[in-house]
Amino acid sequence: MSTPVVPTPPKKVNRINLEPAVYRGAKTTLCAGCGHNAISERIIDAFYEMGVEPTRVLKLSGIGCSSKSPAYFLGTAHGFNSVHGRMPSVATGALMANRTMLGIGVSGDGDTGAIGVGQFVHLMRRNLPLIYVVEDNGCYGLTKGQFSPMADLGSTLKNGVVNDLPPIDICALAIELGATFVARSFSGDKKQLLSILKAAISHKGTCMIDVISPCVTFNDHEGSTKSYAYAKEHDEAVNEVSFVPFFEDISVDYEEGSATPVKMHDGSTLILRKLEASTHDATDKLEAMRTLHETVRRGEFATGIIYIQPDAPDFISLLNLVDEPLAQLPQTVTRPPKSVLDEIMERHR
Amino acid sequence: MASSDLLAAPAAVSSPTRVNDFSIQVATVNGSGSQTANLVLLRSIFEMGVPVSGKNLFPSNIAGLPTWYTIRANKHGYIARKKEIDLLVAMNPETAREDVLALDAGCAVVYDEVLKLDQVRSDLVFYPVPFDKIVAETCPDARLRRLVRNMIYDGVLSRLLGIELAEMDRALTRQLKKKAKALALNQAALQAGFAYAEQHFADRPVPFTVERMAEAQHLILIEGNQAAALGCLMAGVTVVSWYPITPSSSLCETLIDYLRKYRMDPETGKATFAVVQAEDEIAALGMVVGASWAGARSMTSTSGPGISLMAEFTGLAYYAELPAVIFDVQRVGPSTGLPTRTAQGDIAFAAGLSHGDTKHILLLPASVTECYTMGIESFDLAERFQTPIFVMSDLDLGMNNWMAEPFPYPDAPIDRGKVLTPEALQQIGEWGRYKDVDGDGIPYRSLPGQFGPAFFTRGSGHNAKAQYSERPDDYTNNIDRLARKFETARAAVPQPEIDIRPGARVGIIAYGTSHWALVESRDQLRDEEQLETSYFRLRAFPFTHHLAEFIDAHDRVYVVEQNRDGQMFGLMRQELSGTQISKLASVRHYNGLPIDARSVTEEIRAHEARMALPPETSPEDAIVGAEEAV
Numbered sequence: 001m002s003t004p005v006v007p008t009p010p011k012k013v014n015r016i017n018l019e020p021a022v023y024r025g026a027k028t029t030l031c032a033g034c035g036h037n038a039i040s041e042r043i044i045d046a047f048y049e050m051g052v053e054p055t056r057v058l059k060l061s062g063i064g065c066s067s068k069s070p071a072y073f074l075g076t077a078h079g080f081n082s083v084h085g086r087m088p089s090v091a092t093g094a095l096m097a098n099r100t101m102l103g104i105g106v107s108g109d110g111d112t113g114a115i116g117v118g119q120f121v122h123l124m125r126r127n128l129p130l131i132y133v134v135e136d137n138g139c140y141g142l143t144k145g146q147f148s149p150m151a152d153l154g155s156t157l158k159n160g161v162v163n164d165l166p167p168i169d170i171c172a173l174a175i176e177l178g179a180t181f182v183a184r185s186f187s188g189d190k191k192q193l194l195s196i197l198k199a200a201i202s203h204k205g206t207c208m209i210d211v212i213s214p215c216v217t218f219n220d221h222e223g224s225t226k227s228y229a230y231a232k233e234h235d236e237a238v239n240e241v242s243f244v245p246f247f248e249d250i251s252v253d254y255e256e257g258s259a260t261p262v263k264m265h266d267g268s269t270l271i272l273r274k275l276e277a278s279t280h281d282a283t284d285k286l287e288a289m290r291t292l293h294e295t296v297r298r299g300e301f302a303t304g305i306i307y308i309q310p311d312a313p314d315f316i317s318l319l320n321l322v323d324e325p326l327a328q329l330p331q332t333v334t335r336p337p338k339s340v341l342d343e344i345m346e347r348h349r
Numbered sequence: 350m351a352s353s354d355l356l357a358a359p360a361a362v363s364s365p366t367r368v369n370d371f372s373i374q375v376a377t378v379n380g381s382g383s384q385t386a387n388l389v390l391l392r393s394i395f396e397m398g399v400p401v402s403g404k405n406l407f408p409s410n411i412a413g414l415p416t417w418y419t420i421r422a423n424k425h426g427y428i429a430r431k432k433e434i435d436l437l438v439a440m441n442p443e444t445a446r447e448d449v450l451a452l453d454a455g456c457a458v459v460y461d462e463v464l465k466l467d468q469v470r471s472d473l474v475f476y477p478v479p480f481d482k483i484v485a486e487t488c489p490d491a492r493l494r495r496l497v498r499n500m501i502y503d504g505v506l507s508r509l510l511g512i513e514l515a516e517m518d519r520a521l522t523r524q525l526k527k528k529a530k531a532l533a534l535n536q537a538a539l540q541a542g543f544a545y546a547e548q549h550f551a552d553r554p555v556p557f558t559v560e561r562m563a564e565a566q567h568l569i570l571i572e573g574n575q576a577a578a579l580g581c582l583m584a585g586v587t588v589v590s591w592y593p594i595t596p597s598s599s600l601c602e603t604l605i606d607y608l609r610k611y612r613m614d615p616e617t618g619k620a621t622f623a624v625v626q627a628e629d630e631i632a633a634l635g636m637v638v639g640a641s642w643a644g645a646r647s648m649t650s651t652s653g654p655g656i657s658l659m660a661e662f663t664g665l666a667y668y669a670e671l672p673a674v675i676f677d678v679q680r681v682g683p684s685t686g687l688p689t690r691t692a693q694g695d696i697a698f699a700a701g702l703s704h705g706d707t708k709h710i711l712l713l714p715a716s717v718t719e720c721y722t723m724g725i726e727s728f729d730l731a732e733r734f735q736t737p738i739f740v741m742s743d744l745d746l747g748m749n750n751w752m753a754e755p756f757p758y759p760d761a762p763i764d765r766g767k768v769l770t771p772e773a774l775q776q777i778g779e780w781g782r783y784k785d786v787d788g789d790g791i792p793y794r795s796l797p798g799q800f801g802p803a804f805f806t807r808g809s810g811h812n813a814k815a816q817y818s819e820r821p822d823d824y825t826n827n828i829d830r831l832a833r834k835f836e837t838a839r840a841a842v843p844q845p846e847i848d849i850r851p852g853a854r855v856g857i858i859a860y861g862t863s864h865w866a867l868v869e870s871r872d873q874l875r876d877e878e879q880l881e882t883s884y885f886r887l888r889a890f891p892f893t894h895h896l897a898e899f900i901d902a903h904d905r906v907y908v909v910e911q912n913r914d915g916q917m918f919g920l921m922r923q924e925l926s927g928t929q930i931s932k933l934a935s936v937r938h939y940n941g942l943p944i945d946a947r948s949v950t951e952e953i954r955a956h957e958a959r960m961a962l963p964p965e966t967s968p969e970d971a972i973v974g975a976e977e978a979v
Contacts, residue, residue: 058643058797071805071817078797080642081807082635083665089590089632093639093647096588096623098798101643119635122628322619325798326587327644331763333621334585334646336611338758344579344607345755348569 015051015247023048025075030065035187035213035228036135040072042190043104043133046197047074050245058094058103062087062116065142065215066108066135085116088123091130092315098325099316102201103130109150110140113168117149120170124177126315127205131197134170134208135187137215138226145218156223171210171306172292175285180205180309182288184302186231187213192303195241199305202245202264205314212301236300238280238291240273264310272305282308367557369399369424371435373506376448377499378441380412385524385535386499387418391750392520393503393512394422395570398562402428402865404749404943409595409688415444422559425872428752429865430745430943435557436510438502439466440480449473457555459505476550478505483545487537496531497538504542509550511558514543569755573746574650576717577676578603579756580724581648582611585763586674588647589624590636592655595688596744597678600650630655634662634673641672642806644768644796646728650676652744653686653695656702663737664703665808667831670783670792672731672766676724676740678747681941690941691744693861697916699739700890706828708835710842711890712740715864717751719888723843725759732766734838735794743911745862745943767793769801782815783827790834835891842889847899853883855957856903858896860887860917862943863909869946870953878954887917892924900929905960907953909936911944 013019023044028037047054057077061067063084070079082090087105095103112120112134123132138151147155150170151163174182181203185193193211200207212231214220220227225234239260244250246267254273260283262270272282280302281287288307295302322329373390377383384405391403401422408414421431433453439445439460446469449458454472462477483501484494500521507514517539525532577600581589589608591601601624608622623640627633633649640647651659656677666673679695681687686694701707710730712723723740731738767773769780773793777786782804784792792813795801804815812823859867864886874880885899885906900906908918915935922930936952938944 055803056798060639076803078642078795078803079805080639081805081809082638083661083808086631086635086662089627089635090639090642092625092632093588093590093636093641093645094643094797095639096625096636097640097643097645097647101798118628119632122632319623320618320620321623322614322617322621325644326621326623327640327796328799329585329587329621331585333614334587334612335583335759335763340611341579341583341756341758345569348571348575349567349755 014048016053018048018051018053020044020048022076023054023074025070025072028069028072030068031217033216034065035137035211035215036066036069037072038187038190039133039135039193039211039213040069042193042197043073045194046201049194050198050201051247052102052201056100056102058091058101060087060091060094060103060105062107062111064108064111064140066106067111069106069135070104085111085114086119087111088116088119088128088132092123092126092128095128095130095316096319096321097327099321100325103128105130105132107132107134108148109134109136109138110148113149113170117168121173121177123206124174124179124208127178127180127312128315129204129206131200131207132209134210135213136210136226137213137219138224139215139219141215141218145215152225155225158218158221169292169296170208171302172289174208175288175292175307179208179307180312181207182307183207183305184210184212186235186303187211188228188232189235189303192237192241195243196305198243198245199241199264199268199270202266202268202270203308203310204265205312234300235303236277236295236298237275237304238278238295238302238306239282239304240275241305242271242273244269244271262308262310270305270308280304282306366554368560369422369562371557372419372421372431372433373436373438374434374448375418375420375438375502376441376444377416377418378412378443379408379410379414379416381440381499382496383416383418383440383499385521386503387420388750389500389517389520389524390503390506390512391420392523392570393507393516394420394559395565395568395752396516396520397513397559398565399424399559400426400428400565400752402749402751404430404745406942407689415441424562426564427869427946429869430945432945432947436555438506439464440499440502457509459502459509474553474555476505476509476546476553478502478542478545483541484538487541488534493534497534500535500538501542501545504539504544505546505550507539508543508546509555511560513561514539565752567755568752570750570752571717572599572748572750573714573717573720573742574600574678574748575603576720576753576756577650577724577740577742577747578607580721581674581728582607583721583759584646584725584728586646586648586728587622588637588640588645589622589649590627590633590640590647591649592627592630592633592651594630594652594655596680596748597650597652597655597676599748600676600678630658631662634659634675637673637675638662638666638671641731642797644799646732647672648674648676648728650678652678652680653682654684656695656699660702660704663709664705664707666737667703667707667709668705668808669806670735670794671806672735673737674727674731674740675737676742679741679743687941689744691862691911691943692939692941693741693743693863693911694916694939696741696910696912697914697919699741700920708832708891710734710736710738710838712738712843713860713888713890714740714742714746715861715886715888716753717746718753718756720746721756726843729764730838730841733764733841734791734834735766736834741861743862767791769793769795771800774801781813783811783830784813785830785833789837790830790832791837839891839893842891842893844893845888845895846886847895848884849902850881850883853881854904855880856883856885856899856906857909857953858885858887858899858906859909861911863911863938866944866946866949867909870949873946873950874953877950878957880953880957890920892921896921897925897929900925900932904932905934906932907934907936907956909938909944909949911938913937913939
C-alpha cells in the first residue's frame, strides 16, 4: 500500500514569475496598527498583481513616519529617503536621468501640505510620471502629534487643543494645478485602495493619491477627524473603482450609463461605476471640483478616483528625450567632437 | 593659466604719447543701447592685437539707472581693473558731474555738449560732442535715434585714439549682422562721430593712442559664464536644473543654447539632455541630486542667495554621497546685497555648507580658461568623490569678456568614478554601499536600473551597508571615512600655481579673479618698492601640502581676497601651525568693484613699512583691509 502522492501546490507567482515575497521590504518600524503599514501592503499587492519588476522601480520619500515606509516594500528596488518636503524635486531629477524607471513617492500630510507645498505645487503642474502617495493622518507623528495643515477645522489634539485653521484639500489643489490623476482613499479600504494603486501604475503622469491613514498613537481619539472611527463613518465613495489590467481580458458587466470606462495609457481599462449617492463624473474637471466641495460641505470626505485625464502629455514626454536613459548614454554621445569646440572657438575669435 | 600666457609685449613707444596703455570709462543710462557701442569698442581694440579687458558696472535694474563700462588696454597684459580713469565718456546727465569730479587732473572727457561739463573743472581736457545734432542728421527716424546715438562716441574715440575705423566697422557688423537696417544706421553714426572728431579735435590729440600689436591676434574673447557652459557641454552633462539669478543666469542660458545645438540625436531629433528651470534653488539642487543618484551627470548654477537655499540638499549630497556640480557665480552679499557687483564672499559658507560636520571641495577659477577646464574637471571630481563640487566663479569673471587662448579639447576620457560593475564586484568581494574597500574613503555605488544590488539612500544615520543605524560606532566610522575621502581629494583637486622668486622673503597668496590684480601688483612692488615677491595661486580647497611649504619658505605671506572677513585666510588658519599662521597677513578688497592692483600694492607697502618698525604690533594688526572710495 503506498501513500497517496499529494502534489505540491505550484508556487504562487505573478505574470512575470515572481513570488509575492520579492515584493516585500524590510520589517516595519512604525507603530502596530499604523495606517501606513496597510498602505505598504497595498503597494506590495499592486506591484505584484501588475507584474512590475521591482528592480525597475524607484522608491522615494521625504521625511516623517510616512517617508520611512518605502523601506517596507519592494526591497530589491533602489530607495531614496530624501529631505523634508523636497521629494518631488529628487524624483523629477531621477526620472529625467532614467526615464525607463517607474517612480513611486511616499509623502505625508505635513511633508506635502506644509514644508513641501511648494514642490507639491510644481510637481502637479509638471505632470511628472510619478505615483505620489500622501499618507494622510492629519498630524506630525514622528514629532509626537502636532497638527499638520491638512488637519480639519475643529479637529482636536489628544491634549484638547483645537485646530482653528481650515485644512488644505490637496485633491482640490492638485486638480486646480493641472494634475491628471487625483484620488483619495482610506487605508482601511483594501479593495478601493488596491484598485486605485493598480490604475496609478498604468497612468502616464502624476498620480496624486491622498490616503487617509489614521495615526493610532497621536490622532485616533474622539474629536479627531482622521481616526479610524471617523474615517469609516465619513468616507463617501464617489465611484466604485474597478481596474482591468492590459494583460487580462475585459469582461464588461455594467449597464450602459452606469459606469465610465477609462482607457489607460498602457491599454488597461479603469471602470468607474456610478454609485447611487453620487452622480460624479471623474473625467470632468468641474464635476470633480464640485464633488469635492459638496462632500466637504456635508462633512464627509470623497473617496475613489476624483479626477482622471489619461491622455495629457507628461513631463518626460515634453522633454523630448532619447529612448535610452540619460544616465547610460556613452561619452561618444555626451561629449561633442573637437569640431564643435573648434566651431565655438571660431565664433569667439 | 599664468599671466605670462597672456602676452608680455615689448614697449613700442616712439613719442611722448602713451601707446596701448590707458583706461576708458563710459558712463551711460542702463537700457540705452550702450552695450553694442561698448562691445564694439572693446572688440576693435582687441582685434588690433592689444591686450584689453572690459568690465560692466551695471545696476540691478532693466532701464533708467546709471551704468558704467570700463575698458582697459595694456600692452603688458595687465587686464585687472585700473582705479584711475584716463578718458571718460560722459553720456549720463544724472552722473556726469560726479563722474567728472572723480577724475584725476589731465584726464580726457568726451561728453554730450549740452551737459556743459567744461564748466565743472578746468584741469581736464574736454571734447564736447553735439550728440543730438549728429544723430538727427544721420538717423532720419526719430524713434530710432536713442538706439544709435551711442555709436557716435565710438566714432569719436576711433579718431581720438587711433582705433582703426575698419576694425570698428567689422566689430559692429559682427554684432548686428542679422539686422541690416540697424547695422546701416549704426555704421552711419559711427562714421559721423569719426568725421566730427576729425573736423573739431584734430588739433587736440589725447596723450595716448592705440597701435596695432601682434599679441592678441590669435586669442578669443569670451565671458566666464559662456566658458563654464562650454565646460559643462564638453563634460557630457545630461541633466541641468537651475533658477534664474544674477550673475549666474547666462551660464545655464548659454548651456541651453549649446545643448540644443550640439546635443540633439541626429537621427531621431531627440535630446540627449534634460533641462529644467526649477521653482527655486532648493528644487534645482534637489533635481541635480535626484539625477545623479539615478546615474546622470548633473549640474546647477547659482549665486549667493541660491547657495543659502541649497544648504539642505548639499548636506544630503555630502552625507548620502551623491555627485553634484554647483557653479557659484559670486556676487556681493549678505542677503540681496549688491546683486550686480562682484565679490569672493561665499568661500567660507560654501566650504562647510550644511549643518553638521561637512567639508566641500571648491574649485577656484581665475580665468575664462579655468571656467572651462574646471567646468569639465568638476564633473569628474563629483563622480570620483561622490560629493558636491562647488566651482567658485564670480560676477567679474562670469559676466565680463576676457581674452584667452582658444580652449583645448579634453584629452582625458570622462571619469564616472567607482560605479559597481561585475568586474569591480568580483574584485572587491562583498559589497557595501558605504564600505571603504580601497582605503581612500571612496566606496562603490550601484545605480538604479543598472548593474548591482539596490540599497536605500538616506540622509539619516547609516552603516557601511547603507542600513539605518544610530549606533555610535557606525556614525563615527562613517563620518571619519568622509573625512578620509576629503583627505584623498587633496591630491586630486587642481594643484596651485607657484612662482618662487629666488631670495624673495615675502610671499603672496591669491585665488580667482584677484590673480589679475596680483600680476600687476607684484610688478609694482618690484619696480616701485624693490620688493620681490613669490606668488602662490590657490586653485582649490582642500589645500595641498604646497601651502604650508610655501608659507614655511617665506617670512611674511599676504593672503589677498575679495571679501571683508578674510574667508580663505580663515580656512587656512584652521589647518596651519601657529608659526605658519603668525606669518600670514590678510589683504581684503570688498567694495563691489573688481580688485585692482594699486589697492593691493598700497596695502602690502603699508604693512611692509610697519614690519620694518620695531616689533610692537599685536596679531590683530596683521589684518589689514583694502579700502577704496568708489
